[in-house]
Amino acid sequence: MPDFNDYAVARRRMVQEQIAARGIRDPRLLQVMQEIPRHLFVDEALMSQAYNDHPLSIGEGQTISQPYMVALMTDALGLTGREKVLEIGTGSGYQTAILARLCDWVYSVERILELSRRAQRVLEKIKIFNVNLVVGDGSKGWPAEAPYDAIIVTAGGPSLPRPLLEQLAEGGRLVVPVGGRSLQTLYRVTRRGNQYVEEDLGGCRFVDLVGEYGW
Numbered sequence: 001m002p003d004f005n006d007y008a009v010a011r012r013r014m015v016q017e018q019i020a021a022r023g024i025r026d027p028r029l030l031q032v033m034q035e036i037p038r039h040l041f042v043d044e045a046l047m048s049q050a051y052n053d054h055p056l057s058i059g060e061g062q063t064i065s066q067p068y069m070v071a072l073m074t075d076a077l078g079l080t081g082r083e084k085v086l087e088i089g090t091g092s093g094y095q096t097a098i099l100a101r102l103c104d105w106v107y108s109v110e111r112i113l114e115l116s117r118r119a120q121r122v123l124e125k126i127k128i129f130n131v132n133l134v135v136g137d138g139s140k141g142w143p144a145e146a147p148y149d150a151i152i153v154t155a156g157g158p159s160l161p162r163p164l165l166e167q168l169a170e171g172g173r174l175v176v177p178v179g180g181r182s183l184q185t186l187y188r189v190t191r192r193g194n195q196y197v198e199e200d201l202g203g204c205r206f207v208d209l210v211g212e213y214g215w
């Protein structure tokens with residue numbers, strides 16, 4: 001059974017060739033991506049592909065995002081270590097693990113119970129405990145713990161989910177793909193009082209955000 005230290009060479013190459021080479025500079029983020037064992041978040045049959053430059057199936061019609069997309073979205077959140085972060089779309093839990101190592105606490109919402117359970121098991125195995133995984137429609141956010149310093153959505157919807165904007169703290173950042181079902185634009189939205197400043201971070205392709213404020 002492969003474990004933590006396996007794939008260390010593949011992981012180093014992933015960080016150098018797919019992430020640093022494409023302009024991600026934050027040393028904390030590069031270090032964490034060097035350390036988190038991505039292969040443990042996929043089925044055993046796919047482990048040898050876990051560090052390749054593309055998303056992979058995690059069952060239930062869902063995917064673990066491409067390593068570079070995880071890095072780009074995390075970088076855009078500008079985490080310093082003190083933040084409370086909300087993630088919509090736990091999926092495999094890989095992005096959750098990266099966030100957990102870079103902020104104070106992560107709340108992560110997943111609509112598919114089986115994926116959330118599996119993610120919980122892997123996160124415990126690698127001793128990440130500053131996370132709360134919950135099951136529900138994350139397009140409505142998680143109002144009980146709002147406001148959040150940063151919110152990341154790892155599934156694409158037709159428009160900016162209003163509850164997520166409302167659950168941002170002052171100065172908080174929301175990183176979210178918005179657009180059509182097959183192609184979206186990645187946005188960073190920063191809250192300044194009642195104003196929301198939008199930045200276009202480029203094209204992307206995500207699975208559907210399914211829910212009241214999604215598809």
Ligand code: SAM
Nearest residue numbers: 064089091092095110111138139154209210211
């Ligand atoms: N961050 C994940 C990872 O590293 O594995 C990638 C997740 S996958 C691209 C998107 C996830 O969003 C899927 O697991 C899907 O079930 C979930 N999802 C879609 N709509 C959702 C919703 N309304 N609330 C919560 N999760 C949702």
